[in-house]
Amino acid sequence: MYLNKYLSGKVALNQYANYIMQNSASFHVHYWGVMPNHYNTQCHKHSFFEACYVVDGEGIYIDDDMTYPLQKDKMFLSRPDILHQIKSKSGLFLLYIGFELIESESNEEWIRIMEKAKHCPKVVLDVKDHTTAALLWKSLLIQAAQPENAFLEDILTNLAYAFILSLLQTFVPSLQSENQGRLPKTSSPLLHQAKLYIRDNLAHPLKLTEVAGYLHISGRHLSRIFVSELGVSYSKFVKKERIQKAATLLKKTDLSINDIAEKTGFATVHYFTRVFTSEIGASPGHFRSLYIDLKTTSYNKSDLSLA
Structure with missing residues (x-):
């Protein structure tokens, strides 16, 4: 059950993962919590979101006069300004987090997302221990319990950002369908592999059929990928590289x-x-003499006016 790791990980998370900023969003995490034996709370509310995950035990959660049974692998979300209460006779093993979006440091899209979360259709969900949110939550605590190292803060803040996103997608189903349209096309991994292969093998002829064969697709398919995703032909891309x-x-x-x-x-x-x-507007020899004293390896035709 990793109880000791969860408890020691909580300390590091509260130390290092309380301010998370990525992709035009900034989150303030008020607290990370691990409670092996949680019984009853008074009816109360927060000005921020609080999410809880039941690792073990049974009880009930009361949210805005609605009562929900709690047991292992239930996750529930307390929304801002909503009265709520947790009750358990035998005790609940809970993981919990209190967080909010820093609106002054986030874009309008993130503000809209958090508004949707305030009105999520279900506040208690059966998530199972193999779902993304549950796995990331446990991984965060286990990672935080590792010996301190130079990368610990970066690892924890990046994992925490991914975890908060997974929480939002868990409780706001519409975000999942919205994100489907924003995902890269299914051929993007193929394009990435093709670009890597080309850049690593520039000394070779790099025929379209050769690279397509390496990727186990047809030359026509590879040609379409370059045109549709990069807006250039395969041959033009290779020449540019x-x-x-x-x-x-x-x-x-x-x-x-x-x-x-x-x-x-x-x-x-x-x-x-x-x-x-x-392509450049100068011969290789002229280009070399022009840039020999410059501390850059990039080039731009407009720079040739310096000659």
Whole structure:
């Protein structure tokens, strides 16, 4: 049951994961709690959200005059300004968190999301211990109980952000359907793999059929992915990557232009020079002399006016 880890993890979470800022949202976590034997509370309310997860035990939760039975793997959400109460004769093993959005540091979309959460259709849910919110909650406490290290705060705040998102999606079903439309297209992982393969193998011909075969898809499918997701053809993307790598090598190394042409997949120095000059507006030799004293590996045609 990880009781000791949960209890020691609570201390670190309250120390490190009380201010969470990511993706245009800032959250203030008022407290992280672990209560192995929770019995009764007086009827009360908060100005913020409080979520609880029943690790074990039985009891009841009263929310705005509605009574709900509690048992293992129930999760319940107390909304701002709503009177609520927890009762148990035998004791509940509870995990709990009190949090709110810092509106002055968050965008309008997040304010709208939190308003939806205030009116969620169900405040008590059976989540099972393998659902995302339950797993993240336990993972947070176990991770927080680890020996302190240089990455602990970053790990905890990132996990805490993911956990709060999972809580919101658990209690506000409409957010799940809204997010479906915002998810990357199913081919995005393929595009990512294709880009990695191209960048790691620029010295090779990189024919469309070759890369498509590596990804176990057709050349036509791969071509469509590049056009639909990047707005450029496969060949234009490969050429851009070759030129970018060549520009970096010209600036950062003493390799000959012939070697650079070879490393970036150009069949001949003549072809490399012609393509590079067309794209950049200066020959490889001119480009190298122009940037030799600059502390950058990026390039921009407008910079050539400095020559």
